[in-house]
Amino acid sequence: MDIEFSLIQSVGFSIVVLIIGMWLKRRIYFFERFAIPSPVIGGFLFAIINLILRQTGLANITFDVTVQSFFMVIFFTSVGYGASIKVLKKAGPKVMVFLVLCTVLCFFQDLVAVLLAPLVGVSKDLALMTGSVSMTGGHGVSGAISPLVEESGVTGAETVAYTSATFGLVAGSLLGGPIANRLILKHQLHKQESEKVHIDTSLLEQGVRKLRQDRIMHAFIMILLAMFIGSFITDFLNTWVGTFTEKAAFPVYLGTMLVAVFFRYINDKYEQREYEELVPVQEVEIVGTVGLNIFLAMALMNVRLWELADVAVPLLVLLLGQVILMATAAYFITFRVMGKNYDAAVLVAGQVGFGMGATPNGMANMESVTTKFKPSPLAFFIVPIVGGMFIDFTNLFIILGFLNFA
DSSP states (O other), rough: OOEEEEEHHHHHHHHHHHHHHHOOOOOOOOHHTTOOHHHHHHHHHHHHHHHHHHHHTTTTOOOTTTTTHHHOOOOOOOHHHHOOHHHHHHHHHHHHHHHHHHHHHHHHHHHHHHHHHHHHOHHEEEEEEEEEETTTSHHHHHHHHHHHHHHTTOTTTHOOOOOOHHHHHHHHHHHHHHHHHHHHHHHTTSSSSOOOOOOGGGOOOOOOOOOOOOHHHHHHHHHHHHHHHHHHHHHHHHHHTTOOOOOOOOOOOOHHHHHHHHHHHHHHHHHHHHOOSSSHHHHHHOOOOOOHHHHHHHHHHTOOOGGGGHHHHHHHHHHHHHHHHHHHHHIIIIHHHTSSSSHHHHHHHHHHHHHHOHHHHHHHHHHHHHHHHHOOOOHHHHHHHIIIIIIIHHHHHHHHHHHHHH
16 A cells, blocks of 8 residues: 655654654653654654555555755754854864864775775765765754765665664663773873863853743744755855866855854854844754754655665675774874873763764763763863864865765
């Protein structure tokens, strides 16, 4: 029996999936412990049900996901608005060093995927879905990049990317704390005095504002305006690059993110009073979060798990390679470059968390370490800036480089 959902029904069903995911997350400790997003929980649950229905011949369910990309671009535009050049300038050299380290990690995540691809018998593009697309990028970047790869003829790209991202969430949460714990105990770092570094925590403080209708409307206007202008920029860039090579293509959200960063720069530069703000940052973040949740719910409920049958073993090998890379890079490189002290060890826990999953996982890893030993204000300052504001930008260009030229 074939069941086809219309556009409105598909969006509505994604909300049902999201609600179920939220309900399960509140009641099952595993999901809360590993910071699995609600749309991922609900979406994968339905994907499993859909797999059973399809394999038993009971039903074949299809959705109209036309607006999925719209919600995706809303989210990435909000990411652009969150990237404050002012914060990066004032944050200090350690933030920049950590950003460079994480960007280099993205490069090696993709390099490992490309090098392992012929050994496990899969295409380079499919293997890249287990690299920085799903590891550092998480479900958000997976949902943005994998459909483009799928459209180019790589069957199973979306399924592999989402599965890898979910694996990364769990693996990153399991690895981060123990690696940092070993470093701290081995070098007796918890007995050392913390490095005296001035931290301007006001850079991350936004204060608490009453939710107002006009500010939410303002946020929607700024997001949609950036999407409108940015779409032309992306088209122009793709046309221009197309004159040199047919292999390169930028995702639609690149231009919108660039416009959003520019608007945020103008907003920060002139320090407007609240009622004159060009960008209502907190409200933009709220709208972006809504867009992300609906986008992920629609994407995950439409995952075709039956496509994993032929790549299950290669996928395990590729993901094992990512685990080894992450553990090795964090333990031997990040720890030493960031100072070989207690703060560096806590940063290792954070990097493993968001380098294989998402920023909340990194924060949770650091929280578990500092609860056991002692606080690390520096680590809790650096990770949100790098993981929440800037890594998606640098990661995107590395991904595009590997997809188009590797």
